[in-house]
Amino acid sequence: AQKVTQAQTEISVVEKEDVTLDCVYETRDTTYYLFWYKQPPSGELVFLIRRNSFDEQNEISGRYSWNFQKSTSSFNFTITASQVVDSAVYFCALSDYTDKLIFGTGTRLQVFP
Amino acid sequence: SAVISQKPSRDICQRGTSLTIQCQVDSQVTMMFWYRQQPGQSLTLIATANQGSEATYESGFVIDKFPISRPNLTFSTLTVSNMSPEDSSIYLCSVVQGDSYEQYFGPGTRLTVT
Numbered sequence: 001a002q003k004v005t006q007a008q009t010e011i012s013v014v015e016k017e018d019v020t021l022d023c024v025y026e027t028r029d030t031t032y033y034l035f036w037y038k039q040p041p042s043g044e045l046v047f048l049i050r051r052n053s054f055d056e057q058n059e060i061s062g063r064y065s066w067n068f069q070k071s072t073s074s075f076n077f078t079i080t081a082s083q084v085v086d087s088a089v090y091f092c093a094l095s096d097y098t099d100k101l102i103f104g105t106g107t108r109l110q111v112f113p
Numbered sequence: 114s115a116v117i118s119q120k121p122s123r124d125i126c127q128r129g130t131s132l133t134i135q136c137q138v139d140s141q142v143t144m145m146f147w148y149r150q151q152p153g154q155s156l157t158l159i160a161t162a163n164q165g166s167e168a169t170y171e172s173g174f175v176i177d178k179f180p181i182s183r184p185n186l187t188f189s190t191l192t193v194s195n196m197s198p199e200d201s202s203i204y205l206c207s208v209v210q211g212d213s214y215e216q217y218f219g220p221g222t223r224l225t226v227t
Binding site: 033043044045050095099100105 | 114144146148154155156157158161171203205207209213214215216217218220221223
């Protein structure tokens with residue numbers, strides 16, 4: 001069965017600190033897809049990234065970066081130089097060819113000024 | 114990315130009544146899903162909304178409680194029937210972008226059942 005674990009329930013940092021959100025997944029499929037979403041206090045779910053299992057190249061988008069390691073079944077998300085606007089709940093998710101998403105429990109990030 | 118709207122954005126309903134939530138997309142999409150997010154929790158998939166046929170429900174969700182329609186490639190509805198306070202949640206539709214397979218979510222419908 002598929003499963004996503006986000007062990008960090010809540011993280012607090014001070015602005016400008018770097019922070020890494022952990023995501024560990026379980027699946028028996030050889031082809032699968034990993035996602036990260038941001039849910040700010042407003043409640044909307046914001047798409048951040050989709051990565052397929054055959055692409056282990058790390059991704060960087062501005063202050064955001066993602067580290068995908070199949071050897072450890074992890075897809076970690078790092079925010080560099082965090083800002084107050086980064087405060088949100090971040091969800092990691094996994095899907096197969098059906099596109100059905102299995103979500104982790106989320107990590108609440110609080111960035112203090 | 115596709116622009117997704119949901120109506121209503123929020124509602125307060127009485128126990129025993131039903132509420133229909135609409136999801137509209139500004140472009141044709143192949144896959145549409147309905148998710149539930151209970152207070153302080155993660156998201157759980159309710160069903161896949163299939164165009165022109167019956168929805169496919171996940172374990173723990175049944176058609177009598179959550180009937181879903183999808184008459185075309187841009188629109189779907191989810192009805193929460195015979196509501197109880199345990200149905201108080203945020204209900205979100207999502208769509209899969211055809212070319213990129215990225216999955217985007219609507220703004221959600223915040224439902225409170227009293």
